Amino acid sequence: MQVPAPFEYERATSVDHAIGLLDRLGETARLVAGGHSLLPMMKLRLANFDYLIDINDLHGELGYISVEPTQIRIGAMTRHRELLESQVLADTFPIFGDAERVIADPVVRNRGTLGGSLCQADPSEDLSAVCTTLGASCLIRGTGGERVVTMEDFHRGPYETAVGDAEMLIEVRFPVRPHGSSAYEKVERRAGDWAVVSAGAAVWLDAGVISDARVGLAAVGPNTTGLPAISEALRGHAPSEELYARAGAIAAQTCRPATDSRGSEEYKRHLADELTRRALRRSVARIVADDPGA
Amino acid sequence: MTAVADGPVTAFEDNDLKPVGFGRMLRKEDPRLIRGRGRFVDDVQLNGMLHLAILRAPMAHARIVSIDTSAASAHPKVKLVVTGAMLAEQGMAWMPTLSNDVQAVLATDKVRFQGQEVAFVVAEDRYSARDALELIDVEYEMLAPVIDARTALDPSAPVIRDDLEGKTDNHCFDWQTGDAAATEAVFASADVVVSQDIVYPRVHPAPMETCGAVADYDAVEGKLTLWSTSQAPHAHRTLYAIVAGLPEHKIRVISPDIGGGFGNKVPIYPGYVHAIVGSLLTGKPVKWMEDRSENLTSTGFARDYIMRGEIAATKDGKILAIRTHVLADHGAFNGTATPVKFPAGFFGVFTGSYDIKAAFAKMTAVYTNKAPGGVAYACSFRITEAVYLVERIVDCLAQELAMDPVELRIKNFIRPEQFPYTSKTGWTYDSGNYERTLREALRIAGYDELRKEQVERRARGELMGIGVACFTEAVGAGPRKDMDILGLGMADGCELRIHPTGKAVVRLSVQSQGQGHETTFAQIVAEEIGIPPADIEVVHGDTDQTPFGLGTYGSRSTPVSGAAAALVARKVRDKARLIASGMLEVSVADLEWVKGSFHVKGDPTKSVTIADIAFRAYGAGDLPEGLEGGLEAQICYNPENLTYPNGAYICVVDVDPGTAQVTVRRFIAVDDCGTRINPMIIEGQVHGGLTDGVGMALMEIIAFDEMGNCLGGSLMDYLIPTALEVPDWETGFTVTPSPHHPIGAKGIGESATVGSPPAIVNAVIDALKPYGVRHADMPLTPSRVWDAMQGHPTPPI
Numbered sequence A: 001m002q003v004p005a006p007f008e009y010e011r012a013t014s015v016d017h018a019i020g021l022l023d024r025l026g027e028t029a030r031l032v033a034g035g036h037s038l039l040p041m042m043k044l045r046l047a048n049f050d051y052l053i054d055i056n057d058l059h060g061e062l063g064y065i066s067v068e069p070t071q072i073r074i075g076a077m078t079r080h081r082e083l084l085e086s087q088v089l090a091d092t093f094p095i096f097g098d099a100e101r102v103i104a105d106p107v108v109r110n111r112g113t114l115g116g117s118l119c120q121a122d123p124s125e126d127l128s129a130v131c132t133t134l135g136a137s138c139l140i141r142g143t144g145g146e147r148v149v150t151m152e153d154f155h156r157g158p159y160e161t162a163v164g165d166a167e168m169l170i171e172v173r174f175p176v177r178p179h180g181s182s183a184y185e186k187v188e189r190r191a192g193d194w195a196v197v198s199a200g201a202a203v204w205l206d207a208g209v210i211s212d213a214r215v216g217l218a219a220v221g222p223n224t225t226g227l228p229a230i231s232e233a234l235r236g237h238a239p240s241e242e243l244y245a246r247a248g249a250i251a252a253q254t255c256r257p258a259t260d261s262r263g264s265e266e267y268k269r270h271l272a273d274e275l276t277r278r279a280l281r282r283s284v285a286r287i288v289a290d291d292p293g294a
Numbered sequence B: 001m002t003a004v005a006d007g008p009v010t011a012f013e014d015n016d017l018k019p020v021g022f023g024r025m026l027r028k029e030d031p032r033l034i035r036g037r038g039r040f041v042d043d044v045q046l047n048g049m050l051h052l053a054i055l056r057a058p059m060a061h062a063r064i065v066s067i068d069t070s071a072a073s074a075h076p077k078v079k080l081v082v083t084g085a086m087l088a089e090q091g092m093a094w095m096p097t098l099s100n101d102v103q104a105v106l107a108t109d110k111v112r113f114q115g116q117e118v119a120f121v122v123a124e125d126r127y128s129a130r131d132a133l134e135l136i137d138v139e140y141e142m143l144a145p146v147i148d149a150r151t152a153l154d155p156s157a158p159v160i161r162d163d164l165e166g167k168t169d170n171h172c173f174d175w176q177t178g179d180a181a182a183t184e185a186v187f188a189s190a191d192v193v194v195s196q197d198i199v200y201p202r203v204h205p206a207p208m209e210t211c212g213a214v215a216d217y218d219a220v221e222g223k224l225t226l227w228s229t230s231q232a233p234h235a236h237r238t239l240y241a242i243v244a245g246l247p248e249h250k251i252r253v254i255s256p257d258i259g260g261g262f263g264n265k266v267p268i269y270p271g272y273v274h275a276i277v278g279s280l281l282t283g284k285p286v287k288w289m290e291d292r293s294e295n296l297t298s299t300g301f302a303r304d305y306i307m308r309g310e311i312a313a314t315k316d317g318k319i320l321a322i323r324t325h326v327l328a329d330h331g332a333f334n335g336t337a338t339p340v341k342f343p344a345g346f347f348g349v350f351t352g353s354y355d356i357k358a359a360f361a362k363m364t365a366v367y368t369n370k371a372p373g374g375v376a377y378a379c380s381f382r383i384t385e386a387v388y389l390v391e392r393i394v395d396c397l398a399q400e401l402a403m404d405p406v407e408l409r410i411k412n413f414i415r416p417e418q419f420p421y422t423s424k425t426g427w428t429y430d431s432g433n434y435e436r437t438l439r440e441a442l443r444i445a446g447y448d449e450l451r452k453e454q455v456e457r458r459a460r461g462e463l464m465g466i467g468v469a470c471f472t473e474a475v476g477a478g479p480r481k482d483m484d485i486l487g488l489g490m491a492d493g494c495e496l497r498i499h500p501t502g503k504a505v506v507r508l509s510v511q512s513q514g515q516g517h518e519t520t521f522a523q524i525v526a527e528e529i530g531i532p533p534a535d536i537e538v539v540h541g542d543t544d545q546t547p548f549g550l551g552t553y554g555s556r557s558t559p560v561s562g563a564a565a566a567l568v569a570r571k572v573r574d575k576a577r578l579i580a581s582g583m584l585e586v587s588v589a590d591l592e593w594v595k596g597s598f599h600v601k602g603d604p605t606k607s608v609t610i611a612d613i614a615f616r617a618y619g620a621g622d623l624p625e626g627l628e629g630g631l632e633a634q635i636c637y638n639p640e641n642l643t644y645p646n647g648a649y650i651c652v653v654d655v656d657p658g659t660a661q662v663t664v665r666r667f668i669a670v671d672d673c674g675t676r677i678n679p680m681i682i683e684g685q686v687h688g689g690l691t692d693g694v695g696m697a698l699m700e701i702i703a704f705d706e707m708g709n710c711l712g713g714s715l716m717d718y719l720i721p722t723a724l725e726v727p728d729w730e731t732g733f734t735v736t737p738s739p740h741h742p743i744g745a746k747g748i749g750e751s752a753t754v755g756s757p758p759a760i761v762n763a764v765i766d767a768l769k770p771y772g773v774r775h776a777d778m779p780l781t782p783s784r785v786w787d788a789m790q791g792h793p794t795p796p797i
């Protein structure tokens, strides 16, 4: 059994309570949500904190998926499993279901949260890639009030986010537009493993032409990466294999993978290409299936 | 000889009664294990027990300049801090390994692999012991590490084992087998010669339960009790007696329930010795349980063979000779657990299931700055490497000759009438009918249909592969004239006592780590004396309660101790016959045995059961002239030969042409382990081994960076397969009993681990045929398969 160094533990009773504790205890304190990223690091003693503030009792306050006409808001404490099982997400953003099915295992998914995933800022994090793909923005609250940052600004580097010491991620907001769909493709060495590479795609069609498209990649750079060049290349064109190939080539060129035990740089670039194509192809097929007129 | 018809598994209600002997029955130990009532080493709680944690080297090669333990000793909950220097004062800093090398109990001069033991702390609880490790200050002077075995013998390579008198290089040993000249002659004149570099990378058995021990030294009695995760409690006890100088009768080693061994729990690890020293010095029981990273980085690894295989044949596919050169990486200490005369284990069976003219193998083993070990992970003493080599190289030959791999194998099999067959490297195969076994696998697989499907899929650009591997193992070590470990002969004892009421207790020298001994051995005895398995208690894993023997590994329990159990039961039955003749007042010759009772020939109504006889044996009334009371016997079984289980495996894979991901679609395993005692247990062993094979073939590797940092130190980095990576196993069997084993049984514990990796790799290579790939090394991760598809397959090390 791996055992962490000593720490003190307190359960927050409200968001304000949690933020107050963070403010008082400073950088020696950490929030624990699902704990599936934080606790393994502590048990391996790669990270030691003097205080853990458990926010699991805030699931009532921060565990929600709420649908509004132009956006879906998801609370930071929403668990992987709730994202996987949500019908409204399956209808609006099938990319969630695709991704959640291949994130970790049921035990991890029962506890791990959207907020924890984004705040961990692991370069291989799948939900971060999903949020990047969907052009999400993050609501952060601190002692001084609330602010909203885009995914591009949220991740500052590997394991680094825009969330300050006495701040907390509250919710993630996803803009909803008609005639769109999305998909997620991941290659892993084994079920439950982190991605070798994964790619998310979201596409919107207007009269058979791509009105907008976004691609997000995980595990090929310091953070999950959005690829604006692909959006530019796709906009205004009718979907086709050649178009997907062009997008794939951009993905392969612009990503920044490194060779490691999951795979060589060369292979990862190839996957960025291959998975980008597959995700785009599947997104378009879904739009057509749901909405033959689009 | 009994050939067992396979029946359905018995229902729960009558599981305790049926079968009276061989056949399917649920495992007797499972209610305990499934309900969480197993008793593992970490479940042992003793009054006043302290906890031990080990400080390990953070780098692979460094000189220890100084160690300051003062801050750790000052921790309020710490009772003891021990360094190598302190052990050296007692002459205990080094201990022998199972291969007659020495290994540091705690490093004194240098650390030689990342994860090596440097100091230990004993504290009131596990947390404090671990915290105190961070208070120990070690100053190291970094040394260049030797990581690549290929460069270990370079004159410029730093010498790892400068502790050994006069050692000036990293050479560990040389070994060879077969006839070099005869083999060369055959190669020189052969039509076709194929050679291939093949790496079997370092892997780790990663048992679910990590290693650990609880040592309890009773100063009043002068007796040490050690609960430990040991596959060989008796051998361990003898070695502790020799090393620690404690009298052997004052040491009791208990292996309680063991959560998987696979060879990982054969060696004596420094941690066990630390726990003993900790208890001797504190006078309190001391528990050491390693964590997952410690298990993966410091305990017995497996494989690590860099091989060149060569095969010579006629152009119509008659295999003439096989030759190999092996570079073996043994890590920092030669900690291989293997019979002394076999430094390369049983690698000599690399000629496989084929009747050939000549064979030769040459091996050089080297030291590197990596964890010691070498024989682990269900390898049957290196037969895993041997079978992988031959089954890969035969497939390379099939490709060269454009011959179906099945046809090539059948053409070259040792034929049934050739048994007993002595191979060109001197192994006497006891029995087998290889073609029949392979044909059964082909039948289950629908081989011809699969090949048709493959043609269709290839035409559509899909990558489907069919892999075949046939293996022959040599298990059940072993005949004492040839085999011993550190001077201890590999024979095993067994004791059987029938209690007055006809219930029994059988005591084994072998130790279950999950194989189901409590069931299998009860069934073996039940078959011989005719009382239900439920009435037979199986005692094992406690040196104070069981006869001497060398333990469970190398699939030896059934071939060695299983034979002992059958023979001791027959000995008891012979005595029962004498008592029965007195009870029935007829001569022994007039008695007939029907499982469970003797009756008078021609008059089945005049009979006595084993229970009747047992009651008489201990009870009132006279026994026949010259017979002692009681109904019990003991025996020590020295196997005449090894047993040679074999099998034919067929694997079907699909490879995604875009991502190079491999999916194992089907796997057909037909095993011939001779007489089948409990087919359900056999299938369980096979399922487990096949899963291991998927792991090794597709994902497992203990890799190191150039500084010797272990890259497989957690289960996030060292991947083991899950239910999602394996298909529904399709198992079948043939029965060719071993002629020299009392019940005709051969071992099954490692067959599937040995046989499945080549079947899977052969299937992947077959799938990649359109890319012209002839070989790619394990693990066949997507990235490595993609490399092969690009025309540059790379060795993993």
Ligand SMILES: Cc1cc2nc3c(=O)[nH]c(=O)nc-3n(C[C@H](O)[C@H](O)[C@H](O)COP(=O)(O)OP(=O)(O)OC[C@H]3O[C@@H](n4cnc5c(N)ncnc54)[C@H](O)[C@@H]3O)c2cc1C
Pocket: A030, A031, A032, A033, A034, A035, A036, A037, A038, A039, A040, A076, A077, A102, A103, A104, A105, A108, A111, A112, A113, A114, A115, A116, A117, A118, A119, A120, A124, A125, A126, A127, A163, A167, A168, A169, A170, A192, A193, A194, A195
């Ligand atoms: C075996 C295993 C396999 C996995 N495989 C995958 C995989 O394939 N793909 C994948 O994407 N992930 C994977 N994960 C990670 C998993 O998804 C984690 O649950 C997730 O990354 C973190 O969520 P959590 O709620 O557990 O966060 P925690 O571990 O509780 O927290 C992570 C970090 O976020 C901070 N934090 C948490 N919530 C907030 C908040 N509301 N505001 C500010 N900071 C916060 C914490 O302080 C901590 O620093 C795996 C994990 C495990 C254990």
